[in-house]
Amino acid sequence: MTTSQTTPWAVVTVRMKSVRSTREAWAETLDRLDEVGALLAADADVGGVELRDPRTIDGPERPELIVYTTPEALDGVATTVRTTVAAFGIDHVEVSADVRTDDDWRDTWKQFYRPMQLGDGALLLRPSWIPRQDGDPEREIVLDPGRAFGTGLHETTQLCIDRICALSRAATTDGAPGRILDLGCGSGILALCAARLFESAHRVVAIDEDPEATDTTLENAELNGLTARVEVRTGDVQDAAAAGPYDFVLANIRAHTLVPRAAAIHACTAAGGRVVLSGVLAEELDEVEAAYLAAGFVRDPSVEWPRTRNIWVALDLVRPR
Ligand SMILES: C[S@@+](CC[C@H](N)C(=O)[O-])C[C@H]1O[C@@H](n2cnc3c(N)ncnc32)[C@H](O)[C@@H]1O
Numbered sequence: 560m561t562t563s564q565t566t567p568w569a570v571v572t573v574r575m576k577s578v579r580s581t582r583e584a585w586a587e588t589l590d591r592l593d594e595v596g597a598l599l600a601a602d603a604d605v606g607g608v609e610l611r612d613p614r615t616i617d618g619p620e621r622p623e624l625i626v627y628t629t630p631e632a633l634d635g636v637a638t639t640v641r642t643t644v645a646a647f648g649i650d651h652v653e654v655s656a657d658v659r660t661d662d663d664w665r666d667t668w669k670q671f672y673r674p675m676q677l678g679d680g681a682l683l684l685r686p687s688w689i690p691r692q693d694g695d696p697e698r699e700i701v702l703d704p705g706r707a708f709g710t711g712l713h714e715t716t717q718l719c720i721d722r723i724c725a726l727s728r729a730a731t732t733d734g735a736p737g738r739i740l741d742l743g744c745g746s747g748i749l750a751l752c753a754a755r756l757f758e759s760a761h762r763v764v765a766i767d768e769d770p771e772a773t774d775t776t777l778e779n780a781e782l783n784g785l786t787a788r789v790e791v792r793t794g795d796v797q798d799a800a801a802a803g804p805y806d807f808v809l810a811n812i813r814a815h816t817l818v819p820r821a822a823a824i825h826a827c828t829a830a831g832g833r834v835v836l837s838g839v840l841a842e843e844l845d846e847v848e849a850a851y852l853a854a855g856f857v858r859d860p861s862v863e864w865p866r867t868r869n870i871w872v873a874l875d876l877v878r879p880r
Pocket residue numbers: 707708709710711715716719741742743744745746747748749766767768769772794795796811812813816838
């Protein structure tokens with residue numbers, strides 16, 4: 560695996576104080592912690608964030624936000640977390656900061672992770688340590704996200720998977736994509752789901768600037784026997800351009816990264832190609848849309864605008880022919 564048993568790592572945990580709070584109070588806290596997490600994810604010293612929602616996963620007794628960092632950056636990140644939590648007016652949480660030398664975090668979060676059926680049962684997303692059950696969908700993706708983002712539990716990932724599943728259902732009449740780009744692949748979840756559901760796709764490129772993510776994607780491609788069709792690269796959008804143009808581009812990355820890349824994403828999208836931008840908060844929608852319309856995209860007329868899940872929106876775009 561990409562993680563080491565000995566390399567120290569660090570974590571800041573924000574946990575709701577009262578176990579006895581109502582589900583309504585949980586929902587409100589989770590929404591605000593999700594926004595805090597989205598802001599923190601953009602911090603250069605933050606390696607990843609994970610929101611644990613006791614309503615959807617077994618394990619935590621109350622909402623938790625886990626912020627991963629390094630021991631060197633721990634004090635600064637803990638201060639940023641406390642300041643951000645206070646700025647959002649969240650006062651009923653406790654914040655703790657720890658350096659770890661074990662791999663407990665993996666075993667802990669593994670308890671929360673269950674197989675999921677995607678696209679009305681079109682595809683099973685199965686953690687690598689949980690065996691198949693009778694009646695599971697035939698097509699599956701086996702995943703071990705390691706420390707990379709992309710378990711399938713986050714709304715921004717789900718917004719992309721929803722679109723992959725919908726397009727794959729329509730693909731026989733609508734034309735299936737031959738080349739697919741997953742920009743910011745994390746665990747590789749989107750590239751692998753797309754490769755599995757679009758059997759026509761002869762080239763799926765999964766790219767991430769973080770080598771830990773691309774190592775994880777490669778391992779997951781191997782787990783699924785998809786290395787021949789999924790090409791994994793470390794880099795940014797320009798490093799994927801030569802293998803394009805792409806008929807379908809998935810980019811689950813924060814708005815501040817998407818906006819300056821509008822022209823580059825347009826340049827590597829085929830005429831008539833589709834793009835899904837996720838990782839965008841509702842209040843960032845106008846800014847992201849303006850950048851992508853200015854770059855030459857139009858809204859995909861076949862999809863509701865914008866698609867939303869909780870505080871997150873997805874922009875479905877087309878590069879006109
Ligand atoms: C929110 S995660 C998405 C992971 C996965 N695609 C999913 O949908 O669950 C965003 C990923 O984008 C990567 N990333 C951020 N900025 C990037 C950039 N400019 N170029 C390439 N990858 C980038 C991060 O390292 C991270 O793995």
